[in-house]
Amino acid sequence: MSLDDPQTESIHMLNRSSMCVPEFKSNNDKTTFSQILLITSIGLLLALALHYRLRKIRHSKNIPRLRRSHKHKGHEKLERFSHYVVRQMGFKDRRECPHLCKLANEYIRKSGCCEEDIYSFFSEEPDADSLFIKLVEEFERCILSYFAYHWSHADLMISQILSADVEPKKKLKHIVMAATRWDQRFERVTKNLKVARVFNTLVEEMKAMGIASVDDSECTEVMAPVAHKDRSPVLLLMGGGMGAGKSTVLKEILKEPFWAGADAVVIEADAFKESDVIYRALSSRGHADMIKTAEFVHQSSTDAASSLLVTALNEGRDVIMDGTLSWVPFVVQTITMTRNVHRHRYRMGAGYKVGENGDVIENYWERIGERQQLQEDGKERKPYRIELVGVVCDAYLAVIRGIRRAIMCRRAVRVRSQLTSHKRFADAFLTYCNIVDNARLYCTNALEGSPKMIAWKEKEKTLLVDPEEIDCLKNVGRLNENAESIYELYRRPNPACEAGSIWKDIVLSPSRFNIQQELKYSIQKVERFKQCLQDTPKSETEQSDVLSS
Structure with a gap:
């Protein structure tokens, strides 16, 4: 058969066509697979977007509502705590549950009978004990979330909680006038009590040094120590940001055998602040300017604490200095002074000063006179x-x-x-460890139980740390001191929102919704019953009026 034969050519064409069929099927399979992959990817993206959208809506529910004024800057209105609790519980109208609002207000203020009132609210329910515990826990969760946002408006939160449930609306003119009156009141009080403050501060220092006779029942946080001769005196520096839990740790330390018998001088600026006659006079006028009042007397209370510190060290007393220790130059100079105070006497220096050329000069302590060997009953200090x-x-x-x-x-x-004090102390802790004799670091993240020691150092040894807990110190060292909420506090990953955190395990607990629904049902039942009791006397009175007429 010739290659040019038409039959042969047709056979070749048939063979070529039969070879093309599998190739066509392969391309079709690839196209179908690509389409399935594309559709699946789109579905996953939509599901992911829906998940994040629902989570954003769920998280936005936790944010207290803040209404800003477009006309007047700085004139905002924040959702009240009681109204916030009602919304968290799923009520659409707070008028449905007036008793719940009252209980929420009492609980956040920690009124003397708040828990009794909560239990009394559920007293007619068969599972009153369980409902009482669940409502108290829900109040605590609401507190954790209510205060997790709008930190620049913390003063507004505090003022609204401490104020009456219903306040008259304030106009901007009244707000400005109130601020002006506060400044005038401060100047007047300061002028009238200036001399009284000096004498009061002096008396407090004398009490602390044991010079003035004070009955045990009248002792304040500033206590008088006893003399010691046969050992080295001790300076204990208590450091940590504001609200870290230093007072809790100090209570545990004072139970230790050494400190239990030492009766050391406890120096705390807040103790002088609360005994300041000007602070007490301004605070007695109300709570509206609480933060501003504290800031005005901050420097005087700090100076009083510094004066007591240098006096106690000059006398060789055991001293516990409770402060944030957030300013490194002050702490380093204080430690340097303490190392040499057995050879020299000291007094307060000029402090933090800015020169005419803009240079900063920090001199917190000054030596008095030449070097001298100080004696105590013939023995060297x-x-x-x-x-x-x-x-x-x-x-x-x-x-x-x-x-x-x-x-x-x-x-x-x-x-x-507050955040700045935490960040600075965390950054400076390792520096302080290198210039002290002994060091301990405690973590107070647990809501219940004793503080946990996570790092310690003895004499010249290196700092030993708990590898699982020391991240707390590192995280605090990298926080954002300008944060407005918990979500701005750290860079991602945010440790405050990770699994195992209080925010994740308590506030965002998956079981919280079911508990809220159970409480809502019971609260509605009790509220309706109480409303019926209130309406019944009215109807009986109306009937008697009709009969008498």
């Missing part, structure tokens, strides 16, 4: 042993503690100042 106890916690928790303390104790600070 022993050098001080310096110990450091640091306290750290999640900065979000510290903010919550600070705001709650302001509500209960009327002692407030700005959140930004």
Whole structure:
């Protein structure tokens, strides 16, 4: 058969066509697979977008509503805590549950009978004990989320909680006039009580040094020590940001055998602040300017604490200095003075000054006279042993503690100042460890239980740390002191929002919704019953009026 034969050519064409069929099927399969992959990817993206959208909506529910004024800058209105609780519980109208609003207000203020009132609210329910516990826990969760946002408006939060449930609307003119009156009141009080403040501060220092006779029942946080001769005196530096839990740790330390018998001088600027006659006079006028009042007397209370510190060190007393230790130059100069105070006497220096050319000069302590060997009953004074106890916690928790303390104790600070103190102490802790004799670091992240020691150092040895817990110190060192909420507190990944954190496990707990629904049903039932009891006397009165007419 010839190659040019038409039959042969047709056979070749048939073979070529039969070879093309599998190739066509392969391309078709590839196209179908690509389409399936594309559709699946789009579906996954839509599901992911829906998931993040729902999570954003769920998270936005936790944010207290803030209404800003477009006409007047700085005139905002924040959702009240009681209204916030009602919304979290799923009620659309707070008028459905007036008793719940009242209980929420009492609980956040920690009124004397708040828990009794909560239990009484559920007293007719068969599972009253369980409902009582669940509502208290829900109030705590609401507090954790309510104070997690709008930190630049913390003073507004505090003022609204401490104010009456219903306030008349304030015009901008009244707000400006109130601020002006406060400045005038401060100047007048300062002028009238200037001399009284000097004498009062002097008396407090005398009490602390044991010069003035004070009955045990009248002792304040500034206590008088006893003399010691056969050992080195001790300076204990208590450091940590505001609201870190230093007072809790100090209570544990004072139970230790050494400090239990030492009766050391406890130096705390806040103790002088609360005994300041000007501070008490301004605070007695109300809570509206709590933060501003504290800031006005901050320098005088700090100076009083510094004066007591240098006096106690000159006398060779055991001293516990409770402060943030956030300013490194002051702490380093204080430690240097303490190392030499057994050879020299000291007095307060000029402090922080800015020269005419803009140079900063920091001189917190000055030597008095030439070097001299100071004697105590014929014996040379022993050098001080310096110990450091640091306290750290999640900065979000510290903010919550600070705001709650302001509500209960009327002692407030700005959140930004609070965060700055935490960040600076965390950054400086390792520096302090190198210049003290002993050091300990405690973590107070647990809502219940004792503080946990996570790092310690003895004499010349290296710092030993708990590898699982020391990240708390590192995280605090990298926080954003300008944060407005918990979500701005750290860069991603945000440790405050990770699994195992209080925010993730308590505030965003998956079981919270079911608990809220159970509480809502029971609260609605009780509220309706109480409303019926209130309406019944009215109807009986109306009937009697009709019969009498």
